[in-house]
Amino acid sequence: MRSLTGVAGCGRMGAPMLRALRAAGLPARGYDVVPMDSPHITDDIAVFSEDLDTLITVVRDIDQTEAVLFGEQNLTAIPSLIRIIICSTLSPRYVRDLRARIPSHISLIDAPMSGAQIAAQEARLSFMLGGDESDLDAAQPLFSAMGKHFHRMGEFGAGMQAKVLNNLLAASNTAMTRLVLDWADDAGLEISALLDLIHTSSGQNWFASGFNSIEFSRDGHAPDNTIAILVKDIASALDAAPENADTSLPETVQRSIAALKPRR
Template identity: 25%
Template sequence: MSQKRKVSFLGLGVMGGPIARHIGSAGHTLTIYNRSPARLSAWREANPSLDVRVAESPAEAATGADAVITCVGDDDDLADVVLSPHGVFTQMAAGSVFIDHTTVSPRIARQVAVEARDKGIHCVDAPMTGSQIGAENGTLTLMCGGRKDAIEAARPIMAAYSARVVHVGKAGAGQSAKMANQICIAGIVSALAEAVRFAEASHLDMAKVYEAISGGAAQSWQMDNRWETMVAGEFDFGFAVDWMRKDLGLAIEEGRGLGVSLPVAALVDQFYSEVQAMGGGRQDTSALIRRLPRKGKA
């Protein structure tokens, strides 16, 4: 990137932390903010070569920024860091860029876009897919909602951590596309879990089964990245079950408003509630297999 910007990043979680690192490594002047001091300190310790400014509030982070990026938890978190009296919109200047990577409802995305329009701010709702691996490698896919000029203003910054940027429609459309993405993942992971347990019960060589079926119509990102760890019972990484339940809840609620039935998504959401009850809320979504015990085991 030839043009360097003053970029402020809010939310240094599993996805946000690597994204902020890519932004700083691309040469942008980086300001960071995180509500949890412990997580902020851990991020700084993990990135000692990056010269960053630490802000004490969202408003302070946004002061003087060319672009502000948020990657927080849910609708309430987004409203707090953006629209509240200490939010970023109190300080962002006309012509600056706001990018939100949080998975939230289309409703709040549209509300934020209206507030941004009134202030002359370029606004993009850009939920992402590619999991923690994509964030670490800078190869995320971003599904973006907003005006064309806003997408183009944001694109040079998003290029630092994404492999694909797709403008799917007007404000809120990115969030709707992300819901479609999560609906797909829910069904795929559930079927993959059943396939693994079936193959195990059949006393098959699991590596050979993967080699055979991953080259055909059953292939998926989930199979390529989670088959081996599901077989091994390893889940302490990736996209948390708690967040998937949040996302599926948003999708089911939105579907209800659209008059669209989502029976598989609703069923898998309940499966994930079982995993939460087993203590797996912070484990990767592939932990769904935990509710299917191996043959002969509790």
């Protein structure tokens, strides 16, 4: 039986990750509930499951993760499966609890990534990794095919904890950069000149520096877009907040992101 990697969730991130795996010569196929015009992506779970050795989940949220692992797709029941890599950004508490729910012979790695769609398309994602060192070593060829930066954060669940903290900062930068650009419009400043200034000055941040290449930089909040995912990611960070932590600032950022309007 040949070894094969499957990517569940072939949207804006999963599809380019699948392409990167295949471009590196690694046997891989994709699955999505939405039919795709690709010979390497199927909406037939039986076809996807055949010979599946490693499952990479890149679905949107906990509900979709539940469907993939235990529900409609129930991929944890595949006899050939030996490894699950969680790339979706989810609550660290939820991720840690997966260990008790998944058969012990299946190794678990949490590997949320950063860099937006452009980094996935260029195979230069940053992965935040949690899991046993031997499991991470075995899966490294997969990460090397899809990314450029690999941060081993600790045991299973530590990668997700690091990711939601990173995304909390990213969301803060998103909210404040958008506010700054709106105020700059009102002041009559030329936006490209201001972004150039920010990039080389004390206000520099990933969102501002990548404003013209990040695909969602001008979007407003909508239920099915990346801005809404940022709102979800802040909720994941809040779910893992220290006991008695002051959550007023992240909650304010979350409300600001949820209130964003499209920027033309």
